[in-house]
Amino acid sequence: MKEIIQMLVDIVNNLHDFIQIFVNHTLNLSLTDKDLHFWVMGIIGILIFLFVLIVSRILAKMRFGITILSFLYTFTFMVVLVFSIEIQQALTNRGHMEFQDAIIGLLGFILFFFLFVAISAAFLAGKKLWKQLNKKR
Template sequence: MKEFIQILAEIVNNIHDFILLFVSDTLNSNATDKDLHFWIMGIIGIIIFLFVLFLSNLISRMRFGITILSFLYTFTVMVVLVFAIEIQQALTSRGNMEFQDAAVGLWGFIVFFLVFAAISSLYLLIKKFFKQSKKR
């Protein structure tokens, strides 16, 4: 996994240098590295935001929309967390940085979420059954 992150870092660095050279040379701009980060991250962020907004509006119209949105948000946070832990292990040499550790950690969240969903569904079914019984 360490090699994979190093390859990704190299790709990002090459893209960074290319954009900086393009902006400086082609556009004849005196943009600094900070200017580049401001514009590129701003553009990437607003594109992601618009996509998430569209997707959230679509999902919120579904029966379990808020549950799905909560799951997606939590899953996103969990992805960041497990990879941050793995990177921290590589930087501090405390533990082994392995992709499989991250995958297993995410799998643990999915399993616990499925158990939660099953228990919640069972609760809602029982509640619905008793409501119908009282109406009779």
């Protein structure tokens, strides 16, 4: 996992340098590093927000849309959490930073989510059956 993180760090650093050189030398704008962070992260953030907004509006109209949104939000949070823990283990030398640990952690969440779905489905089926039986009386 260290290699993957190092590769991603190298990509981000190279992209950062490219943007800085392009903006300052090609476009002749004299922006500081903070200025670049302001603009680049602002643009990335608003684009992600607009994408999430569109997807959320579509999902909210679906029967289990709020459940799907809750899963997506929780899964995103869990991805950040498991990778933060793995990075923390590398920085503090406690435990081993392994990509497989992060994946197993996410699989644990997915398993428990499917358990939640199964219990919810059984409950909804039982509720529907109960209503049908009471209608016949």
